[in-house]
Amino acid sequence: MSEGAPISAATFGRQIVNKFPGVECIPKEDGILECIVPADKIRDVVGMIDEEIHDAFPESVFGVDLQEDKYELIYIFWSRTNRTQYHLRVSLEGSNPEVETVCDIFPGMEWHERETHEMFGIGFKGHPDLRLLLLPEELEGKFPLRKSFVTDRARLEEADRTPPKPNATEGGASE
Amino acid sequence: MSPDILDETTEVWFGPQHVSAHGWAAKLTLVGDYVVECDPNAGYFHRSAEKCLEFRNFRQGSLIMERLCMLEAFLAEYPYIQAVEKIAELEVPERAKVMRTIMMEASRIHSLQFWWGQFSAELGLFAMLLWPWVDREFFLDTFEELSGSRHAVSYSTPGGVKYDFNDKVLKKLDIALERFEDRMPMMRDMLMGSPTFRARTEGIGQYTLKQGLKFGLSGPPIKACGLPMDLRKDAPDPNLAYDMIDWEVPVTESKEHPGESDAYDRMVQRFKEMETSVEIIRKLLPLVPEGPIIDSKARAKANRLPEGEAYGRVEGTRGISTLWLKTTDKAQTPYRAKIRGPCFNSYYSLKHLVPGAKFADFIVVFGSLDPYPGWWDR
């Protein structure tokens, strides 16, 4: 394995922007490079990370529910040579949004994508295996980590604790 | 072997009732004695920790984190604490930093001792199951003297630690370390020198460094390939005391297959990890400064956090464990918390590492990655 010279976060950010003009890269403190990537470019950017950074380590990919059918996907990679974390953010809209999978480039992302699929209902085009990973079968299609999923709040009321901000309206009822 | 055996495939469920498989199961497709396909199944322990974290405030959240992996409780609760400290911009007193680091390393030794015993038992060496576990009791006694609980310690809190060192704790820690240093080399040589052990582990579950990185393996499985990827050194945390002392990241490089690691290398690597942890504790113990153990304003500050996002990471026993935290303004609870357990990826990588191995070697591959179901089921 060839040891390349370290590439700083700002330099790599510029390289990405030069190659893919739609991407926005913001180097942050603590060695974080934050890239805002359009949904159709994610495969290209991840492929570029794979080519340019020889020790890219896929840390995780996960979804965030921003409510009103808006979601955000965050891909995190870590490079030891560059001492940089690459946070790739993808904004998605719609009730069942889709992006392309990256699990053939980084096999370690396969289960993370599978979990995101069952928890948020975000589709991954080209993913080989989108069965349920952690959830039991009766929760299929209920997407428990969405904010609209109503959980059992009996104990919260008992404790007189304020429920979390998002007001739940519909979704899978657990009781 | 008659040829028709090779034409037929057999499906075998390994777990969840198997004794080595408490809480996980893998579907193995066998041809003869060889595994051709492995499909690890997760979810038997799923307790929706991420959703639970959304309903707990910032002092209670670490309780859920430490229950994900009781063996490395001091390490497992830390990513959450780190993320909260980053968002709330809390200052941690020097004494708390050093104490945290010492206890995290003690918990690393204790976790590796547990794994070492269990791995030996999975190979059929049952005497070696109990010997490390006896030594492990002394670390548990230390944790109990310090925090009042043997496993669920709930030690760190945003802005410092909850329980202070006293003479009894230091004495018990010293007893535990001395006993460990006294007995570990003997037992290691006994285990590693055993021809049975070598025959069972050499060349099993072998992968290259590049493959390991792509599978998302971290910690000892990667360091056994010769890459010193260790967050303690690479991304030093200002709230921990690893940069106060000199120490080296242990690395194992095999002579037979440089740049690759097999089950034997990973075992060697973990023994080196334990030695490094003892060295770190021994060097840090005289450096514990006097002072408060918690920032006096931490309690008020951690009550409601400003809007923000933070990413807490720690080099756990089994690899990089992280927590991504997003808060809304003046929130009492997180908006979203994502836990990344190191074993999530190591359990997944069985899918690629096991095919081609013999059925009896499946548990060796599994055990050598040091998996803990709590980390992947969450």
Added chain:
Amino acid sequence: MGFFRNLGDIFQILRHIFRQVMSRPFTYFYPFEDREYPETTRGRHIHVRENCTACMQCVRACPVVAISIDKSDKRYEKDAALYFDYTRCIFCGLCVQACRFDALFHTQVVDISEGEREDLLYGPDKIETLDRDPLEWRGRRFR
């Protein structure tokens, strides 16, 4: 020479046997003996009612909602009755840390298992008293 070497081996074996026979077993014969628990042990709670101010901090701190409070039940000036549900309690120690009036403590009593579920719901009478001294134990033998 072979004879002496064998003799040496036999001596080693004998030494090992004597050490194992003479040494105490590492485990405890539990229902009849137990070890001493450190002072910091997070066992069942005790509620000191004289100091209690009914500030509700323990109820708010509890992550599993194991504590409930009855403010109308007053014995002193501003105290309240606490109900502990030990089927829920995880012994995390947050309630004891939250108490600023020295009214709630952990004890060293950890063997609180019961046959009936109702016996684990500790009412105000049960939570204020210890039915036995924490260092006295039904096996009567500490090692």
